[in-house]
Amino acid sequence: MTRVNPGPKPGASPGTVASSRSARKFWVPALLWFGLLSLVAVAVAAVGGAIVGLLFFSLSLAGLLFLQMWSLYQIERWMDTPVGGRRPKTWGLWAHAFAALEDIRLEDERSRADMAEWLARFRQAMSLLPDGVVIVDGVMHLEWCNPAAQAHLGLDLTRDEGRLLTNLIRSPDFVDYMLSGRFEQPLPFMHHDRKILVQLISFESRRQILVTHDVTQNEKMDTMRRDFIANASHELRTPLTVINGFLEHALSSEMNEETRQRQLHLMAEQGQRMQRLVADMLTLTRLESLVQPPSSDAVRIKPLLNRLVEEARALSGGKHSITLQVQDVDLKGNHDELESAFANLLSNAVRYTPDGGRIDVSWGMDDECASLAVADDGIGIAAEHLSRLTERFYRVDKTRSRATQGTGLGLAIVKHVLLRHRGRLEITSEYGKGSRFKVSFQRAQLALRQD
Template sequence: MSPQLLFWIPAVLRLVLCLAGAGVVGFFFGPIAGLVTAVLGVGAMMITHLHYLLRLSTWLDDSGQSRLPDGWGAWTDVYARLYRMRRDDEKNQAELAEWLARFRQAMSLLPDGVVIMDDVLFLEWCNPAAQQHLGLKLDRDKGMRVTNLIRNPAFIDYIILGRYEQPLTMTLHERKLIIQIIPFENRRQILVTHDVTESERIDMMRRDFVANASHELRTPLTVINGFLEIALAQPNLEEGTRMAHLKLMTEQGQRMQNLIDDMLTLTRLESIDYPLRTEVLRVRPLLERIAEEGRALSAGKHEIVLTIDGPDLKGNAEELRSAFTNLVTNAVRYTPEGGRISLRWQSDEQGAHFAVQDTGIGISPEHISRLTERFYRVDKSRSRETQGTGLGLAIVRHVLLRHHATLEIASVPDHGSTFTVHFPSTQTIQDYAQTP
């Protein structure tokens, strides 16, 4: 049976009963009494319906706050349907609110910026990434026109031209961004931002690395090829000249070998497939061996002093040996003859510290922040004279990163430099021997 029929049957029955009652009264008390009874019955029914209509109107005016009224007769079914509709509506609203909250949470976790605007570019919502990329603040900027918030000529031109099928690349707040606007619905647009600053930096580092490595390899190869051409063109070259050429070629070949070894070391240190192998590292014998190697490289031209008063370490012996050796070797190479090089290993409450102090040529302040970059040289001509590869401090930096250590550089031009490695206390072993 249809809901409409179920609604009409009770109403018709009540009307029939009212008229039947009026007929009975008219039969016993006359037609006038019956007519009055009919009028009063129908009037009572009308007043009842008007009362429930008034209650329904009151509820509709404030349906969110007022309680749904109880009904009588056909109104019971009406109110029951309204109650089900309201319950379904509240359920749908709760589900919609939940999905909206999930959507906003998901958008908030995206690394790309998302800005929702209306058709005239007024800001409705944006995620934290967009706030960071574009300098927006949702609480402050909501309802404002995006072109008034992002005052960049390239962005304004992009909006004016309206060619949104192609993304816009621009620099904003020292970030390189790829921006694209995507229309959706009839009165909404999405602005998406992608930060490519880091990827651009990595690409530039890669290009610089290839260019620098090629340049560094070209010089020794040119020397070796030149001497080989001379040997082919002059097979009867005198013995002294031939031996001098062979010596220079050997030196240049060794230089290439050192460069390739350092490049392979850097690649291995940067690889995620090369985990750190931690072991107990006895610092005293390691530093004594490195000091002896420094004296051998110096060939008596410098005074090298070693002081040890600190704990042993947890770390990779091969990697730390490479890092410490690079620091000592640099000190020897860039300290004039007769200079002093001091190696100190000591500890305090913060951890352990290895300092290499020299009385060398020193470094200007503008160069210090870039010393650990690959192939960066303060004095390129002197670096080549000392047979440096330009990768030593880059290796030091990567080794220290793997050991949670930091490198501090202090230098005064013409007075010397101090390179200090700071290890946190978590990397030290306090139960160490002060004597060999």
């Protein structure tokens, strides 16, 4: 008849069951060994006498004790420097102990490997963030930072690890913020010509995270927007003031026909100026807001330049000598945008070249790219102004610009059109000797045509 194992008693916890099993594993072999040695010692005493039996029993116990001490020594040695990852060969209860210790050690190695992998992935992820991340201990010593934080704050992890963060960043605003203990709001401060936004976040009792964000470009964009609104308001206020002044004068007094015609002519000029300014502002705003690339339609440059040169001659009124040399090379892109850019270059040359001057326009292909060059022998531009010519509303001579009816947005439009068409603008000029504006397009931007 098969006996069924009744299992643990009802109400017994798993821990109690495991403890009883472990106790049995220890006491049962120990009692068996003690009983076996006692029997053998009694047999030896019966043969050789009581003294011999007692001596045998004592030596046997000493041998067992030595084996236990040797096993303990092997455990200590194996745990310190495990040989080849394999546990020593033992017997009895020590084999179970070594097996359990090996399982614990292997689990610890797996946990360490998982932790190392997780830490490596965490650092890799932090390294890809555009914002800076700095980890400091409870007293602000640097423990780790990602490349963005190194760029923002001028840190070097290999050099600065373990150093006090407030000693590495000497900005008074930053030091006061780190020592204040109030981190609810981020702190903006200037550091190495950059405006950095920082905020400290506590995430452990002994560690804190400092998050950094470079807002320099945002500040520049905000400044550009403010300047754009201020300049646009100023440019619109001048013609509106003229028109309103003439209207008030016309309503408040009588005038002869000659005066009335002259004032109407001036008001019409100011109205046209506002119309050009608003049109250029809308064009520039549209170019800046476009996300999708320009179309890849083929734009016939030769007929386009022929027409624009005729318009430039009409604008000049015969006061300038305008020549055109053009090769039959086409571009891929947006026809209206390219027309706007080329027209601005030609009209600027006419407006800023004194009467009797010469303007040479050329379009062609060389070994590297296709390029349009507009050169004049006009007043020229001083070197300190060249880098700012494409800024909105930037004028070298404001008085002359208003006299020539310029809006101050032409070269800004040219710059944005070229950015969308992968073009490049080069300006060479010498004050008093003329200027040369050259726009170049890569070979990939050319449109092949089968005649």
